[in-house]
Amino acid sequence: MAETLVRFEGVRKTYGAGGPAAVQSLDLDIARGELLTLLGPSGSGKTTTLMMLAGFETPTEGRILLEGRDIAHTAPHRRGIGVVFQSYALFPHMTVAENVAFPLSVRGVGRAERDDRTRRALAMVRLDGFADRRPVQLSGGQQQRVALARAMVFEPPIVLLDEPLGALDKALREEMQLEIRHIHQRLGVTMMYVTHDQAEALTLSDRIAVFEGGRIRQCADPTMLYDRPADAFVAGFVGENNLLPGIVASRDGDEVSVRLRCGPVVTAQAADCGGTGEACLVAIRPERIAVADADASDLGERAQPATLLEAIFLGDHVRLRLAFDEGGEVLSKRPAGIGRLPAPGGPISIAWPEGAAVAFRDASTKV
Known part of the structure; x- marks a missing residue:
């Protein structure tokens, strides 16, 4: 078990007397x-959590421990934490080297060591030849690299990144995601990263904490979060999912039979799911739904008859909108160029492998 570097204990944050809690009952450990x-989503409490660790917000209740020391009421500049903002926050009148060296200057690091550490920090983010340029002479991605080098040059125990790639275009954002991941893997620096972009979180993270309503709904590694979401919110928020309402027909240990409101009876893994007769949602990832000819010979006994409503070509895959014969729609994805499809309105069969469907309690539905 890795050593715990940061611990949130019973942290709560409210704004104004009697106001709603932006963060409530937060217990979270971050390993070194x-x-x-x-x-x-916006307003879920993730940025407030980061800002409390950085020192720009003070918790209403609870403790925040950094290396065992309670820093909940310590001034930001005394915490020694590196922070990277979406806006970069570079000094326009300084060169790249001067921007990166600034945290060392305010800490009284000598000139020779400052120059050496600045040079190594710029090499780390692949900006060796940019030391004498001004921020205005750099692209958005280069400015973000400078901000990252500045946050790491003084070797803080943890670096916080608040939606740092939000201002970049898609291609550059994806490039910088890999850049940050590789820097983290190479140096082993502890990072807390805030984003509302699910693909970004899956690309970067060792673990992901999913926030909603000021609480963590699930904290797990990307594979577990994607394949075994803890509840219907996580299933619907992380990646794309078909969420089909139904009623639990029977339960056998960790497996349930569910009669979908659109007709079919399906088998699903029981996650946060009630007992027989209770309302539930069955989650099935679009890429797990296979399609075949109407005779269903390729899909076996799990096949369900359906109708192809729409097929949209998206380059590397085709997105299919399908309807069960008894009503209700699902989405499927299949690689482009694999097999033939009927014309829209034509019959088709669909199926998914055992264990691909997960059932959750549907708190919004009264049976």
Whole structure:
């Protein structure tokens, strides 16, 4: 078990007397050397959590421990934490080297050591030849690299990144995701990363904490989070999912039979799921739904009859909109160029492998 570097204990944050809690009952450990991503929709509490660790917000209740020391009421500049903002926050009148060296200058590091560490930090982010340029002479991705080098040059125990790639275009954002991941893997620096981009979180993270309503709904590694979400919110928020309402027909240990409201009875793994007769949602990833000819000979006994409503070509894959014969729609994805499809309106069969469907309690539905 890796050593715990940061610990949130019973942390709560409210704004104003009697106001709603932006963060509530937060207990979270960050291991030394891991990259933990806080993922969630706007207003879910993820940025507030980061800002409390950085020192720009003070918790209403609870403790925040850094290397065993409570820093909840310590000034930001006394925490020794590196922070990278979406806006870069570079000094326009300084050169790249001067920007990176700034945290060392304010800490009184001598000139020779400062120059050496600045040079190594720029090499780390592949900006060796840019030391004498001004921020205005750099692209957005290069400016973000400078901000990252500046946050890491003084070797902080943890680096916080608050949606640092939000201002970049798609191609550059994906390039920088890999850049950050490789830097983390190479140096083993601890990072907390905030984003609302699910693909970004899956690409970067050792673990992902999914926030909603000021609480963590699930904290797990990307594979577990994607394949075994803890509840319907996580299933619907992380990646694309078909969420089909139904009623639990029977339960056998960790497996349930569910009669979908659109007709078919299907088998699913029981996650946060009630007992017989209770409302539930069955989650099935689009890429797990296979399609075949209407005779279903390729899909076996799990096949369900359906109708192809629409097929949209998206380059590397085709997105299919399908309807069960008794009503209700699902989405499927299949690699482009694999097999032939009927014309829209034509019959088709669909199936998914055992264990691909997961059932959750549907708190929004009354039976």
